[in-house]
Amino acid sequence: SVKQQGRNNYQVYTPAIGNNAQERLQLEHNLYKALEREEFVLYYQPQISLQTGEIISMEALLRWHSGELGWIPPAQFIPLAEESTLINSIGEWVVQEACRQIGEWHSLNLPPIQISVNLSARQFQDKKLLSKIARILKNTNINSSYLELEITETIAMQDMDLTIAILNNFRKLGIQIAIDDFGTGYSSLSSLKHFPIDKLKIDRSFVRELTIGSQDAAIVKAIIALGQGLNLEVTAEGIETEEQLDFLRSVNCDFGQGYFLSYPLPVEAAQKLLKKHRLIQFKSA
Numbered sequence: 001s002v003k004q005q006g007r008n009n010y011q012v013y014t015p016a017i018g019n020n021a022q023e024r025l026q027l028e029h030n031l032y033k034a035l036e037r038e039e040f041v042l043y044y045q046p047q048i049s050l051q052t053g054e055i056i057s058m059e060a061l062l063r064w065h066s067g068e069l070g071w072i073p074p075a076q077f078i079p080l081a082e083e084s085t086l087i088n089s090i091g092e093w094v095v096q097e098a099c100r101q102i103g104e105w106h107s108l109n110l111p112p113i114q115i116s117v118n119l120s121a122r123q124f125q126d127k128k129l130l131s132k133i134a135r136i137l138k139n140t141n142i143n144s145s146y147l148e149l150e151i152t153e154t155i156a157m158q159d160m161d162l163t164i165a166i167l168n169n170f171r172k173l174g175i176q177i178a179i180d181d182f183g184t185g186y187s188s189l190s191s192l193k194h195f196p197i198d199k200l201k202i203d204r205s206f207v208r209e210l211t212i213g214s215q216d217a218a219i220v221k222a223i224i225a226l227g228q229g230l231n232l233e234v235t236a237e238g239i240e241t242e243e244q245l246d247f248l249r250s251v252n253c254d255f256g257q258g259y260f261l262s263y264p265l266p267v268e269a270a271q272k273l274l275k276k277h278r279l280i281q282f283k284s285a
């Protein structure tokens with residue numbers, strides 16, 4: 001469909017492969033080769049300030065273009081990679097590439113922005129993760145506050161004491177932390193105050209049916225109030241319409257991300273946007 005094309009814009013995904021055992025095996029086999037064949041790329045989706053319309057960060061979203069299978073979406077290959085230690089080497093590549101990109105944009109004198117990188121559960125449990133990231137930061141020589149790591153609420157809640165310890169170590173390195181897909185997991189509110197985090201990302205399921213007076217509007221307002229009370233920044237994900245954007249601005253949500261603002265973009269297009277810096281000119285800004 002047109003909408004589907006619009007969504008993927010720069011890549012046409014191969015329709016549902018990996019459904020039967022043989023396809024799955026083939027997928028897995030190709031995934032093992034993907035790193036050395038340099039088949040991964042990062043796409044970048046802007047997050048903007050809902051006050052000024054300026055781009056404040058880019059979320060790095062992994063794309064796999066398999067020579068044999070075509071474009072495979074992350075929802076198909078990341079769960080597979082997570083079943084083995086493969087996710088650790090793929091994840092390390094993502095951090096390396098994101099940090100290299102931060103350095104490159106910096107050297108091109110583009111407006112300073114963060115890049116955020118998603119971490120999977122298995123990576124988060126990897127005892128060497130901290131030292132790997134520390135080494136990448138050292139080698140790429142970037143200011144670590146430009147790197148943000150996203151972990152989902154579900155990952156954060158698995159072992160709270162461990163999570164707090166790991167997050168504190170990231171913090172000591174100067175890295176920012178966001179809780180992704182917030183509202184869909186089972187965080188107790190009391191646990192949240194113990195997490196050394198910087199940002200909550202409201203899951204897009206609450207944004208989808210945001211209309212004034214709706215239940216989702218009440219939830220979104222509550223999360224924003226929670227963020228303000230705990231001194232956390234709040235990003236709304238999945239903004240697809242102007243109405244959603246207007247609502248989120250009216251309730252003082254800090255940041256927004258979604259197809260209405262920008263699709264995830266290949267690096268050249270993301271860089272072009274960064275030069276413009278301001279993604280939207282708000283009438284009142």
Ligand code: C2E
Pocket residue numbers: 045060061062073074075078091094117118119120150180181204237238239240257258259260264
């Ligand atoms: P996520 O971290 O919650 O990323 C947001 C997802 O929502 C992305 O899907 C993005 O393309 C999509 N999205 C953005 N705006 C809109 C919108 O307005 N409407 C809708 N319907 N969707 C929107 P994508 O790129 O397919 O990634 C899916 C998930 O795969 C990510 O969810 C993240 O959990 C995971 N992922 C992506 N890249 C990586 C990575 O490098 N490492 C790990 N571990 N996971 C990753």
Ligand code: MG
Pocket residue numbers: 059118150180
């Ligand atoms: Mg994310």
Ligand code: MG
Pocket residue numbers: 180181201203204237
């Ligand atoms: Mg998310």
Ligand code: MG
Pocket residue numbers: 152180181
């Ligand atoms: Mg997610």
